[in-house]
Amino acid sequence: MSTFVSDFKTRATEKAGDLRHRLVIRTALRSYEIIRDKRKAAFQSWESARQAAAETKWEAVNHLDKHLEALTAKLEARGTKVHWASNGEQAREIIAQILRDKKARCIIKSKAMTSEEIHLNHALEKEGFTVVESDLGEFIVQLRHEPPYHIVFPSMHLTRGEIKDLFQKELGDAPSDSPEELTMVARRVMRQKYITADVGFTGANFAIAETGMISITENEGNARLTAALPKTMITLMGIEKVLPRFSDLALFLPMLATAGAGQPMTCYNTMYSGPRQPGECDGPEEWHVVLLDNRRTELLADAEQRDALHCIRCGACLNVCPIFRNVGGHTYGTTYSGPVGSVITPHLRGLQEWKHLSNASSLCGACTEACPVKIDLHHHLLQNRRNASASEPAFFERLAYQIFGIVANEPLFWSLAKKIGWLTQPLQRALKGSALDPAKAWTKTRDLPPLPRESFKDWWKKRK
Amino acid sequence: MTVTLFIPCFMDALYPRAGISMVEILERLGHTVICPDAIACCGQPPFNSGYHAEAHTIATPVLEKLADAEAVVIGSGSCGAMVKNFYPELFKATRHAELAARVAARTWEFSDFLVSKLGVTNLGAKFPHKVTFHDGCHGLRELGIHKQPRALLTNVRDLELVEMTEVSCCGFGGTFAAKFPMISTAMGEVKCASAAETGAEYIVSSDSSCLMHIQGLLSRQGKPTKTISLAEVLNHQ
Numbered sequence: 001m002s003t004f005v006s007d008f009k010t011r012a013t014e015k016a017g018d019l020r021h022r023l024v025i026r027t028a029l030r031s032y033e034i035i036r037d038k039r040k041a042a043f044q045s046w047e048s049a050r051q052a053a054a055e056t057k058w059e060a061v062n063h064l065d066k067h068l069e070a071l072t073a074k075l076e077a078r079g080t081k082v083h084w085a086s087n088g089e090q091a092r093e094i095i096a097q098i099l100r101d102k103k104a105r106c107i108i109k110s111k112a113m114t115s116e117e118i119h120l121n122h123a124l125e126k127e128g129f130t131v132v133e134s135d136l137g138e139f140i141v142q143l144r145h146e147p148p149y150h151i152v153f154p155s156m157h158l159t160r161g162e163i164k165d166l167f168q169k170e171l172g173d174a175p176s177d178s179p180e181e182l183t184m185v186a187r188r189v190m191r192q193k194y195i196t197a198d199v200g201f202t203g204a205n206f207a208i209a210e211t212g213m214i215s216i217t218e219n220e221g222n223a224r225l226t227a228a229l230p231k232t233m234i235t236l237m238g239i240e241k242v243l244p245r246f247s248d249l250a251l252f253l254p255m256l257a258t259a260g261a262g263q264p265m266t267c268y269n270t271m272y273s274g275p276r277q278p279g280e281c282d283g284p285e286e287w288h289v290v291l292l293d294n295r296r297t298e299l300l301a302d303a304e305q306r307d308a309l310h311c312i313r314c315g316a317c318l319n320v321c322p323i324f325r326n327v328g329g330h331t332y333g334t335t336y337s338g339p340v341g342s343v344i345t346p347h348l349r350g351l352q353e354w355k356h357l358s359n360a361s362s363l364c365g366a367c368t369e370a371c372p373v374k375i376d377l378h379h380h381l382l383q384n385r386r387n388a389s390a391s392e393p394a395f396f397e398r399l400a401y402q403i404f405g406i407v408a409n410e411p412l413f414w415s416l417a418k419k420i421g422w423l424t425q426p427l428q429r430a431l432k433g434s435a436l437d438p439a440k441a442w443t444k445t446r447d448l449p450p451l452p453r454e455s456f457k458d459w460w461k462k463r464k
Numbered sequence: 465m466t467v468t469l470f471i472p473c474f475m476d477a478l479y480p481r482a483g484i485s486m487v488e489i490l491e492r493l494g495h496t497v498i499c500p501d502a503i504a505c506c507g508q509p510p511f512n513s514g515y516h517a518e519a520h521t522i523a524t525p526v527l528e529k530l531a532d533a534e535a536v537v538i539g540s541g542s543c544g545a546m547v548k549n550f551y552p553e554l555f556k557a558t559r560h561a562e563l564a565a566r567v568a569a570r571t572w573e574f575s576d577f578l579v580s581k582l583g584v585t586n587l588g589a590k591f592p593h594k595v596t597f598h599d600g601c602h603g604l605r606e607l608g609i610h611k612q613p614r615a616l617l618t619n620v621r622d623l624e625l626v627e628m629t630e631v632s633c634c635g636f637g638g639t640f641a642a643k644f645p646m647i648s649t650a651m652g653e654v655k656c657a658s659a660a661e662t663g664a665e666y667i668v669s670s671d672s673s674c675l676m677h678i679q680g681l682l683s684r685q686g687k688p689t690k691t692i693s694l695a696e697v698l699n700h701q
Contacts, residue, residue, distance in 0.1 A: 009644070016650035026654065030630070322633045326650040360644050362637025362651065363512065365605035385514030393515070401510040401518035408473065408505040408522050418477050441642040445649040446680030449478050456471050456480035460487075460499050 004333060005356040011331040012360070021157065021328060028156055029319050035262030036316075042264065043254075053255055054374035056248050057310035060209075060240075064300065064309075067209035067242045068291065074212020075289055078274030083290045088118035091292050095120065095201075095234055098288055099129055102232050104198035108190075110216070110223035111135035112203025113151050113313060114236045114292055117335040117348075132193045134222040139186055143170045149329035151336060152260050152315035157328060190222070200226040200284065204237035205312070206252060210245045213271040214289065217256060221268055233275070233284035238292050240300075240309040252312065259372040260314035299347045305380050308344050310373040317367035317377055323360060332357065339367035343380040351388050358384035415457065422451045466496045467577075468533035472543045472672070473505040479672040485699035486539050486574055489587060500529050506538075508546040511554060512638050519554055527551060527560055527567055535581070536571040539695065540671050541603020542638075544573035549606050573603055575670050575694055579612040585619050591700045592622035595692075596664035598655070598678065600671030601633050613670055613694055620697060626662040630654070636677035652681045659689055667691045 015021055040046045060067055072082045085091035091114075099107065107129055109115065121131045121142075133142040137154035141147065143166055148154030155163070160177040167174035173185050202223055206215040214235055216223045227233050243252060249269075257263040276283035299309055318324045318338030329337045334345045334357070342357035358381040367377040389398075407413045431437040433444050442448060454462075467490050471483040490497050507522035530536050530547075538544040548568045555564035578584045597617060603609040617625050635641065635651025655678060659667045667689060669675050675691040682689055 012644065013646040016646040022650065022654070322635065322651045322654065323647055326647055326654070359513075359640070360647060362601065362633045362635060362640045362648070364601035364633035364637070366601075366631075366633065369605055382512065382514070385512070386516055387514070389514030390516070397513065398515055398518065401513070401515050402521075404505075404509065405518055405521040408507075409502075409525055411501050411504070414473075414504045421477065441645045442680070444645060445684065446652070446677065447683040449676055449679060451478060452480055454480060456476040456483035457499075457501060459480055459484055461501070 002353050004353050007333055008331060008356055008360070011333070012327040015328045015331050016326045022326060024157065024159065025325050025328065028153075029325060032262055032319055036258060036319075037262075039258040039262050039264055043258070049251060049255060050372055050374050053251055053372055054307075054310060056243065056251070057312075057373050058307070060242050060244055061300065061306060061309045063244075064239065064242065067244055068239060070209040071207050071212055071242055072291075074209075075274070078212065078277065080212075080274050080287045080289055083288060085290055085292050085294070087294050088292075091118050091236060091290055091294070092120060092123045094288075094290055095236070096124065096127055096129075098232065098234060099124070099127075099199060102198055104129065104232070106130040106132065106193065106197045107199045107201050108132050108134050108193050108197035108226050108230065109138075109201040110203070110218065110226040111138050111154075112201065112236055113148075113335060114203055114238055115201070116147060117238075117294065118236075118292070120236070132190070132197070134190050134193070134220075134226055135218070136183060136186055136220055136222075139190065140166065143167075146330065147335070150315060150318060151313050151338075152318075157330075194225050194229045197230045199232045199234060200228075200230040201234045201236070202226055204235055204241050205256065206249060207237060207242045208244075208246050208249070208271070209242050211271075211273065213246070213273045215249060215253075215269065215271050217253065217266040217269050219261075219263075219267045224268055224270055227270070227272060227284065228282055231285045233272075233287045234290065235272070235288070236290045236292060238294070239296055240311070255372050256312050256314050259312075259316040259370070295348045299344065302347070304383055305343070305347070307373075307375050308340065308347070308377075308380060310375050311340050311344075312373060313340075314372060316370040316372060317375075320366040320370045322362070322364060322366065327360075339377045339381070340371075340375065343375075343377055343384065346384050346388070351384065352392055355384060355388035358382075358388070411457075415455075418451070418455050422453060425451050466498060466534045468530060468536045469497050469499045470503060470506070470530075470536055470538040470543065470547070470571075471499065472538065472540045474676065475539050475672045476504065478676065479693060482672055482693035482695050483539055485693070485695035486537070489578075489695065489699055490537070492587075493582065493584060503529055506543045506546040507554075508543060508550075509638055511546065511550060516554060523551060523554060524560065527555070527563055530567045530571075531563055533567070533570060535577070536567065537574055537577045538571060539574050540673065541573050541600040541607055541609060542671055542673060544571065544576075545602035545606035547571045573607055573609055573670065575612040575616055576607065576609050579615050585615045587616065587619070587698045589619075589698050589700050590621040590623075591697050593665045594624040594626060594663060595666040595668045595697070596626050596628055596659050596662045597694075598628075598634060598659070598667050598669040598671075598674055599631065600669060600674045603670055604631075609670070613668075616694070616698055617668065620700075623697070626664055628658040628662055630658045632658065634674040634677050636673050638673075641677060648677070649681065652677055656681055656685075656687065656689070660687070665690060666697075668694050668697055670694045 140155040164177040275287040511519035
């Protein structure tokens with residue numbers, strides 16, 4: 001068993017039985033669902049909006065080459081430097097080189113999952129740069145030296161009491177556990193960092209091919225400061241973030257806010273079109289946009305699952321997923337967790353090593369129902385299972401299905417199997433849940449139903 | 465009408481009462497019920513695990529035996545989704561592609577058949593208990609069945625239907641329950657807690673597999689809530 005799967009199982013087992021964790025996450029996401037539904041109802045038709053968004057994303061992704069060229073041309077025309085990175089290593093090197101050229105020491109960052117994907121902070125810190133996360137949730141998890149728990153709510157697994165203790169320990173300042181006061185503590189620390197930072201680093205929510213703009217959505221104003229104060233700005237974005245037209249934002253901004261956090265609109269939505277232009281009084285002097293592939297083009301080549309590139313990283317599928325709710329974000333061991341993470345991680349990081357994420361699903365379909373851009377998430381999990389089994393079948397599992405097939409196809413064998421089950425029932429009960437119980441995976445926590453002496457088919461035959 | 469009743473493997477082996485209730489209800493409504501002995505399983509377990517060749521082995525004879533059925537009624541939303549939605553995918557580009565599409569179009573989940581095809585919502589049943597209804601995910605999301613079982617339950621005399629505030633999976637998920645038992649158990653516990661919040665005496669469902677999981681947890685934890693299939697409630701006097 002690869003370490004990824006055994007680590008996943010160990011962490012999942014631990015978290016799934018953690019009742020405190022279950023309560024914290026269930027309470028938070030229950031209130032999310034209520035407010036999200038209220039906001040969805042404000043759309044004239046949420047279903048039509050989803051359809052329109054899916055079609056726009058289809059157009060964007062199926063003509064990605066064209067849109068990326070248009071985006072790049074527009075960005076460059078206003079003095080932005082555009083870099084192309086095939087993988088994480090290249091992206092890290094491009095970014096590090098900019099920092100070296102600028103003789104930078106301190107980098108302030110607004111939220112960017114792409115930077116988590118390429119493990120940017122770790123690489124930069126190893127080179128001696130100071131990296132500060134300015135999104136409050138990211139700031140908190142950075143203090144804890146852990147990755148974000150959720151792609152939109154990085155520190156949702158922590159209570160205000162835990163954050164108070166963390167601030168007291170790491171910052172030496174935590175007057176109370178009131179969210180307002182704790183935010184003021186973080187704000188005071190961050191403001192100093194903004195002033196001293198040499199480079200501001202951002203992600204991107206959308207990129208507009210038509211106008212050559214990057215759109216950044218946030219609630220705290222930290223991304224605006226990140227982009228406004230330091231002299232150099234770097235933006236790292238996945239190539240799938242592109243939208244064809246500026247007017248597409250009229251749909252995507254409220255949709256992202258609604259699906260992501262149950263907001264009508266996120267507090268700050270900013271479109272960046274270039275570095276400071278002659279005559280302008282603010283903005284960075286230099287802007288670098290790094291376009292990241294990192295195996296997205298392999299997903300693009302897969303016609304069946306290409307729509308996974310529609311993802312706007314709203315987190316809606318995580319929020320409704322009963323697996324995510326019970327095992328939590330850190331259990332996945334991936335940058336992108338929850339259903340969309342389970343779909344794309346096998347493509348981004350290897351099918352055989354990460355297929356367990358596609359298996360760890362009851363295929364309930366809550367994710368597909370919640371996805372604002374209509375990614376066929378739970379069916380993609382099935383396709384990953386099919387692809388994984390076809391290329392490397394598990395010997396005993398396949399054998400079990402072959403035997404089951406023989407039994408199921410022959411009424412005599414099927415009838416015999418039921419009889420054997422009935423006869424061995426007392427023995428199974430005696431062994432229930434023990435190491436010798438062949439059904440222990442089930443019986444450790446659950447009872448098996450008693451097998452009736454007469455099956456339906458017995459009854460039917462007798463009746464006839 | 466001649467109805468070919470497809471009793472899923474676990475219902476045949478573990479919950480014959482649910483299947484018997486279906487037969488009695490359909491016959492009371494004046495239909496002829498046939499139940500092919502040679503059909504045991506729809507092939508969903510290997511299909512959901514990604515073993516398509518093994519799923520083919522099971523599904524091909526099933527499909528052939530259903531070829532001439534006037535209407536196929538399945539006692540499970542999950543197996544119903546397998547035949548209606550996934551057979552066409554499984555048999556895509558095979559010699560059975562056309563047959564799979566034809567059978568899929570004539571296949572109904574039990575409650576959907578009663579309400580949508582036959583237009584029946586009142587079966588004259590009586591069940592003097594407070595119940596909550598658990599939607600099996602495949603019935604709910606693959607087949608879009610939500611109103612049908614509720615239409616049937618609201619016409620059962622002396623039955624009080626209370627909805628759970630949280631629509632969630634019971635955690636069964638076929639082989640998932642054995643491959644990831646702790647996640648599956650946690651999901652089941654959340655489901656049981658939601659049901660307990662309603663104060664219902666019974667959890668009713670169209671899917672015996674979900675009920676097997678829920679009941680397995682309730683029994684182990686010594687909880688008083690009981691489970692019963694929709695067909696048994698509808699056949700109760």
